[in-house]
Amino acid sequence: MSILEMKGISKAFGGAKALTDVDFSVEEGEIHALLGENGAGKSTLMNILTGVIQADSGSIRFDGKLYPEPGIRQMEQAGIAFVHQELNVINDLAVFENIFLQRELKKKSGLLDKKTMIAQTVALFDELGVELSPTAMVSELKTGQKQLLEICRALHMDAKLLILDEPTTALSNAEIDHLFHILKTLKAKGKSFVFISHKMPEIFAVSDRYTVLRNGEFISSGNITDVTPHQVTSDMVGVQYVDKDVYERRPLGDVVLELRGFSGHGFRNIDLTLRRGEIVAFTGLAGCGASELLQTMFGALPAEGGQLRINGTPVHGGIHSFMKHSVGMLPANRKENSVVPDMNILENTYLAEHTLSRRRPFIRQKAELSRYNALRDLLRIKAGSPGDPITSLSGGNQQKVFLARWLNIGADLLLFDNPTQGVDVGAKAEIYRLILQLAAEGRTVILNTLEIPEIRKVSDRCVVFYDGEVAKIFDHDEIDEHAVMLYSTNAVHAAGVQSHV
Numbered sequence: 001m002s003i004l005e006m007k008g009i010s011k012a013f014g015g016a017k018a019l020t021d022v023d024f025s026v027e028e029g030e031i032h033a034l035l036g037e038n039g040a041g042k043s044t045l046m047n048i049l050t051g052v053i054q055a056d057s058g059s060i061r062f063d064g065k066l067y068p069e070p071g072i073r074q075m076e077q078a079g080i081a082f083v084h085q086e087l088n089v090i091n092d093l094a095v096f097e098n099i100f101l102q103r104e105l106k107k108k109s110g111l112l113d114k115k116t117m118i119a120q121t122v123a124l125f126d127e128l129g130v131e132l133s134p135t136a137m138v139s140e141l142k143t144g145q146k147q148l149l150e151i152c153r154a155l156h157m158d159a160k161l162l163i164l165d166e167p168t169t170a171l172s173n174a175e176i177d178h179l180f181h182i183l184k185t186l187k188a189k190g191k192s193f194v195f196i197s198h199k200m201p202e203i204f205a206v207s208d209r210y211t212v213l214r215n216g217e218f219i220s221s222g223n224i225t226d227v228t229p230h231q232v233t234s235d236m237v238g239v240q241y242v243d244k245d246v247y248e249r250r251p252l253g254d255v256v257l258e259l260r261g262f263s264g265h266g267f268r269n270i271d272l273t274l275r276r277g278e279i280v281a282f283t284g285l286a287g288c289g290a291s292e293l294l295q296t297m298f299g300a301l302p303a304e305g306g307q308l309r310i311n312g313t314p315v316h317g318g319i320h321s322f323m324k325h326s327v328g329m330l331p332a333n334r335k336e337n338s339v340v341p342d343m344n345i346l347e348n349t350y351l352a353e354h355t356l357s358r359r360r361p362f363i364r365q366k367a368e369l370s371r372y373n374a375l376r377d378l379l380r381i382k383a384g385s386p387g388d389p390i391t392s393l394s395g396g397n398q399q400k401v402f403l404a405r406w407l408n409i410g411a412d413l414l415l416f417d418n419p420t421q422g423v424d425v426g427a428k429a430e431i432y433r434l435i436l437q438l439a440a441e442g443r444t445v446i447l448n449t450l451e452i453p454e455i456r457k458v459s460d461r462c463v464v465f466y467d468g469e470v471a472k473i474f475d476h477d478e479i480d481e482h483a484v485m486l487y488s489t490n491a492v493h494a495a496g497v498q499s500h501v
Contacts, residue, residue, distance in 0.1 A: 009058035079160035261306035266292035284465035328406025346386035396427025
């Protein structure tokens with residue numbers, strides 16, 4: 001039995017069609033994967049369902065009731081919850097206060113009933129197997145814990161249909177397994193889910209059915225057991241990018257970066273040398289220390305020992321110091337660490353340049369536009385006016401703007417922390433192309449990612465981390481998913497110990 005039926009949904013913004021006669025349905029007690037590239041129409045369709053925007057035509061029936069002009073509050077009350085990819089928790093509130101946000105319990109006196117809210121939060125976490133303190137401040141939580149908090153808040157609203165937009169991007173492997181266990185348990189109780197993801201293994205592990213959109217049009221739908229990842233990917237992007245191997249060897253230059261006994265929060269005793277034009281991938285299980293190492297190499301976290309040299313010069317201090325040595329970084333959390341939502345696209349592009357150019361306090365709009373236009377063409381940024389909000393761009397194009405931010409200051413050591421998370425297959429291929437292009441121009445790139453196929457597409461070497469240390473370094477031709485996993489999990493050591501027992 002269908003809990004949701006959307007038929008003939010169309011929407012245009014100005015003269016551009018975002019959706020054209022799209023049909024979408026979800027059964028009661030199923031996990032339905034909604035798939036497509038960034039810009040395919042997924043967000044528009046879900047925003048129409050949740051009342052954020054109105055469709056130009058089509059019909060919506062939810063839980064047996066027709067909704068001619070759905071509104072946000074109306075659809076929430078009907079039982080639909082949207083857990084967005086970009087975190088919407090309030091850092092300055094406690095965990096339980098986020099759970100009850102805008103639905104606070106009060107005593108007869110009118111004061112907040114904190115005791116009852118905390119008790120209900122504990123009961124919710126116990127039911128779901130979530131280990132969070134209800135009184136902890138959200139600002140103290142890790143990104144993965146904040147993601148789980150968002151999901152718990154939606155479940156506390158007793159939603160019948162939960163829309164999960166890239167819910168695993170900030171979660172460790174253990175947290176992902178736990179989340180999938182929660183979803184399957186709730187599905188057995190009759191809850192329904194729309195699962196939006198670009199990660200094929202996850203889609204095939206947890207989904208019952210799928211629907212693919214492309215360029216705002218319905219492409220295909222069916223049981224997930226009746227298709228292969230290759231077929232679904234082909235439906236999403238056509239054959240343009242499917243299984244395309246983009247790696248290219250190139251001559252390397254002099255040593256650019258040297259780490260000797262480098263230690264910091266989450267990692268220790270790192271010895272590593274990188275050359276000009278080289279692409280090196282960091283990988284390992286979540287929490288292995290690779291992300292913390294990148295943040296320390298950019299000055300966002302303090303070093304605790306050892307030495308870091310760039311072009312032979314010891315470098316230490318904060319972010320500004322590393323920027324002056326031509327280091328740029330794309331952090332893992334775009335929303336909290338890259339996006340300046342109150343600035344437009346152009347302002348986000350020249351932000352780093354004017355942080356360094358204190359002797360030139362005035363912004364020359366004409367010169368900035370000229371540089372932006374050149375970078376836009378170089379990086380193939382799909383954007384309207386440079387005066388448009390940065391939030392108007394897709395995730396992939398936002399990443400390109402932030403890359404432009406560093407190219408604008410001539411950065412030649414680029415640190416990319418999970419740069420393709422939350423972007424579609426086509427945008428990933430563009431990012432791979434850019435990484436190889438930057439390396440061919442003589443820039444050095446460090447890429448931190450958990451995706452081994454991604455590493456094979458671009459990297460010259462792969463550095464595997466385990467428990468804060470370098471476990472193994474593979475050359476490009478040696479990179480193999482099974483071998484990398486053996487060192488990521490320390491299974492090699494475990495096997496060695498077992499063989500001597």
